[in-house]
Amino acid sequence: MTAFNRIRLARREMLEAAASLGGIAALQGMGTVFGMMAKPAQAQGLGSVTSLRSTSKSWLWAAEDYGVARKHFEGSGLTVEQASTQRGVNHDALIGGAADILLGSPIQNMRVQFRNQPVVLILSMVNKFASNIVIRKEIADRLGVTEQSPLEAKGAALKGLKIGTTGSGGGPDQLVRWAMRRAGLNPTTDAQLTPVRGGAAMIAAMERQQIDGFCLSSPTSDIAIQRAGATYLFNMATNPPAQLADFPYIGAAVTQETLRNKGPQLTAYCRGIALALRQIHQDPADFKAWSKGWFEGMTDALFNVSFDNNVPIYQRDPVPTQAGFQANVEFLDEDLKSIGQPGVPDGYTLQKAYDLRFVEQAMRQLG
Template sequence: MKKMFLFPFVILLIVLSLTACGEAKSKTASEVERDSDSGNTEKNIQKVVIAEGNTGFMLTPIYVAVEKGFFEEEGLDVERVTLSGGSKALTAVIGGGADIATVALVDTMKAIESGQDVQAIGSLFNQIGTNIVINKDIAAEKGVTADSSMEEKVLALKGLKIGISSPGSGSDHIIRKLLESEGVNPDREVELIPLGQADAQLAAFKNKDVQAFVYSSPTTDMATKLDGIILFNYSKGEVEEYDGLTYLTLVSQTKDLEENKELFQKVTNALAKSGKFIESDRDGTKEILKKYIEGIDPEVFNIAFENNYPAFAKSPMITKEGYEKNIEFGGIDLPFDDVVNNEFAENAQ
């Protein structure tokens, strides 16, 4: 999987896609009323493109920064572009089509191991934010529930069509590692189907094109209203060895971090403000998320919010403890400072 980062043709396609379609798919910080006390003028506004390989609760600090005007306070015009998976978002950064990508930290480690010069500069979600849902009739046929043993639940996935966001993404890594832990070959004994973002995952699950899928909350919570049960609830922290793992991060090219420190400091400052807001105003955070999470039963939303709230990054700082859990999770042992650049988080106001 890690070889995908080396394909220039794929990178070119992503860059062209961002150029052609980014404006239609993005929401910019200019949509938020400018803070009259910020002192920013049109001529010193800096444009920044964020390629998002995820949707849902994991992007909460970004949603808060947009809605509260924190990006604009820092003099930033943020264009957000949604791509189908963290691997494609990272490819966009490597190809120069985006300044920052939202990427699972383990995928950043893979990219660095394969020779890419990138670094993570801030945390967004401090928990594996991806869950696994299975059709309840299939679960009953296999004789498993959410309370079954890890081995029983993994073996119940054998022979199924399982949706993921994209090859090489966090969802792809999680399901492969899980299957392999019980001796199930992910390339031969299941069928992993790339489905892209949330709507496509839910549609395929509803239509029974897949019997299970791997995605972040609250999409997996919404699937419980479509005859699904959450078989593995990582975002709740129920898989103890990975509880507290730094999962979703902001990633950029190292050369860009060195050449444009001001821009990345401003982005990190905005996210530090988001973290403080999330920590101090739980109800306000919930109201902001309701604008971004549509079509969900209110009761399901409330349960999912409470399950995920502890993982929302209250600071962009990436801790060594959260990083080290990725070494076990990803099977890649790289020095902390090769992967993580905490300079901007340390200086964040």
């Protein structure tokens, strides 16, 4: 292992350990340690940015992972250092300076913006609400409900169940609540939504019958079907409700300070994501070969199904659309009002949610 790789691995391990030990306070404390590390010289390079996500491996973040593997960032002189927290909401870490870029739901970022926090989105890479809801097959069979059942019937099937999510405010928690409201249920009183940290813990909790189901992205949902007696209630990649069929779900957020200080790095990051998305669609065989090695632990048959299900979640380029933004706003407005909070402010526009300078420059570079 080279000195550079040892430094990168140490940084990633400390970020993950700090997050698991208490979130932002611990993550902030790591800043001094990172600053003390000797960094390798990068001739004519842009240096590095740190990217943070909630779980280590998921189809949701795979565009970034694939871009790293295929050197799409490196081609612009940028190194992307990656870490995960196993928490559903991570803006405290972003605002505290523990990372330059946060991957996650645009809706989460909008909520933080409404609290006057200095965060903004710079791109969008997944336009399907690709967190899936699985429940025990025996429960689904008893209720006579399947993935193909009407939306209201699937929402009603969640009544009385203990469902694992990534925590309040996270995309999976919001989706479960949205589905229950379609059936006229009160998510606070008609089900038990339980925070569970990480995909492995979700599967273990189902195997031990500590939860009746969960909401999380693939491949965790696929593995639960293989190992934990689960079945899809909502497969959001292949059979989303019509209201959520074009729904930006994973974007990249940064702070205003990063906008000011790391413009060239952000342009290079957007360029790398654009190249990764382009290659996913133009060369799916290569993406599949890489994915097979990245998502270990699935049988060939299950991997093939998982791959086919998830390829459609990726945008063809990372530029957000007005239609997608409007879908986010309508979903968030309902979610906020359902818990007694003010809805989305009047006059909130795509231009307030996103700073498009970097992704637009990247796309111009690519032609």
